[in-house]
Amino acid sequence: MAIAHRSRLRSRLETRARSAERVRALLPLTRFLHLGEIAGGPLLIAAVVALIWANIPGAGYTALWRHELTLSLGWLSRTEPLNRWVTDALLPLFFFVAGLEIKRELVHGELDSWRRAALPLAVAIGGIVVPMGCYLAFTHGSPESRGWAIPVATDIAFALALLGLLGDRAPRSVKVLALAFAAIDDIGATLIVAVFYSAHLSWPALVVAAGFLLLILSCRWLSVRGELIYWLLGAGFVASVLQGGIHSTVAGLVLGMLAPSHSLFSREDLVARLDEVSGHISDLDARLAQFEESGQDTECHEYEELLERQAAYLAELEELTVGYEAPADRELRRVTPWVSYLVLPVFGLANAGVPITTDALGSLVTLGASLAIVxxxxxxxPVGFLLAAWLALRTGLAQLPEGVGWRHLAVVGMLAGVGFTVSLFIAQLAFTAGGGLDRIKLAVLLGSFIAAALGTGTGYALLRPSESRASPT
Structure with missing residues (x-):
């Protein structure tokens, strides 16, 4: 029995060693993909499928996604169309990842100091205010003005994917700037949703949400390590916020920004303790081998004690390797694939399907919300992005990152017009299915497509493949 137990311990040790080697082999790939955490390809494919599906007569796209479902769970009871359930239940995960990205930029990235954050902050403000002004200029005084926030957000998944198509025309510093800009842009969009697009507030539900948040903070303060408890409390927080009249995406962003971004110990402490624990495991393994080779009784208390000590060191080894990774980084690594290949594609499939009719196309060339969005x-x-950048640089509040010039800023500014995910989401909040939502969605898709084409085409035309540093003049 003892020999079998030791064999199992050895098997566990070998499995962890193989896992460590796989993780080590994947590190270059994860570092390469680090800037573009969320993939835009699956979302684009889902959007194309949704458009085709919605325009096939009798295919049942509208009937499926607008079929109403009721969920009742204790005090929580909601009746919504299926596509709204997709938005309310899945999109918070997208904003959770956005919150993790923002937290990382604030602690370790481009937003960790005022000097570095000034340019992304300025262009984010410009990229919100000027599009909002454009929209209101077309819709002022009409009921459609309630959609003023639709063009303020950027779909960073698409933007970074398009920057990736430019290859070495867009150096790493440009992608870092785009990611930092998108982090602030996400905060702005979330605040707009929370303040201007929240329903009638239910204070009892918000009190419950505050209770869940307090429990999450208490678990952090008590250094509770179990991830399941955080996910359960987080789900309760999201549901309570939604029931309280504030959209669940706000809760997702808050949870992402609350995730700890520091590991439990330093790299030096980790290496020292790993060496120490590995040495103990090797010594114990040698002593156990002596027991077996000498023919001593492997059922004795001393042998069993050695096995238990080895198991304890093995558990500590696992805890050290897991604990060194910051919780925010660990959740970002684990959740991002689900967001890229499930959450966003399902959202796109449920919301991007728009019947392309003569009336909808005609609305794109007449004054109103559709033309305003485009x-x-x-x-x-791009005008707001570049104007804010010029003001920030002219006044000395900011400086261009190394390797970034005005041509790069122009390309990023154009790609910032790819609204898609968040723009479709805000459109859902501002308009109803019978109140022109389909033509508004079509305008978002068309405007995002034109912005993507302009940004990518300009990048290929203006940026040189070997360019690593551009003049700001």
Whole structure:
């Protein structure tokens, strides 16, 4: 029995060693993908499928996604169309990842000091204010003005994917700037949703949400390590916030920004303790081998004690390797694939399907919300982005990162007009299915497509493949 137990211990040790080697082999790939955490490809494919599906007569796209479902769980009871359930239940995970990205940028990235954050902050403000002004200029005084926030957000998944298509025309510093800009842009969009697009507030539900948040903070303060408890409390927090009249995406962003971004110990302490624990495991393994080779009784108390000590060191070894990774980084690594290949594609499939009719196309060339969205995304975004950058640099509040010039800023500004995910989401909040939502979605898709084409085409035309440093003039 004891020999079998020791064999199992050895098997566990070998499994962990193989896992460590796989992780080590994947590190270059994860570092390469680190800037573009969320993949835009699956979302694009889902959007194309949704558009085709919605325009096939009798295919049942609208009937499926607008079929109403009721969920009742204790005090929580909601009735919504299926596509709204997709938005309310899945999109918080996208904003959770956004919150993790923002936290990382604030602690370790481009937003960890005022000097570094000034330019992303300035262009984010410009990229919100000018598109909003463009939209209101077309819709002022009409009921459609309630959609003013639709063009203010950037779909960073698409933007970074398009920057990736430019290859070495877009150096790493440009992608870092785009990611930092998107982090602030996400905060702005979330605050807008929380303040201007929240339903009637239910204070009892918000009190419950505050209770869940307090429990999460208490678990952090008590250094509770079990991830399941955080996920359960987080789900309760999201559901309570949604029931309280504030959209669940706000809760997702808050949870992401609350995740600890520091590991439990330093690299030096980790290496020292790993060496020490590995040495203990090797010594114990040698002593156990002596027991077996000498023919001594492997059922004796001393042998069993050696096995238990080895198991304890093995558990500590696992705890050290897991604990060194910051919780925010660990959740980002684990959740991002689910967001890229499940959450966003399902969201796109449920919301991007728009019947392309003569009336919908005609609305794109007449004054109103549809034309306002297209103009705001394709012209307002880059103008606001570049104007804010010029003001920040001219006044000395900010400086261009190394390797970034005005041509790079122009390309990023154009790609910032790819609204898609968040723009479709805000459109859902501002308009109803019978109140012109389909033509608004079509305008978002068209404006985002034009912005993507302009940004990518300009990047290939203006940026040189070997360019690593551009002049700001």
């Amino acid at each position: 103009v705001a995304l394709t012209i307002g975004k």
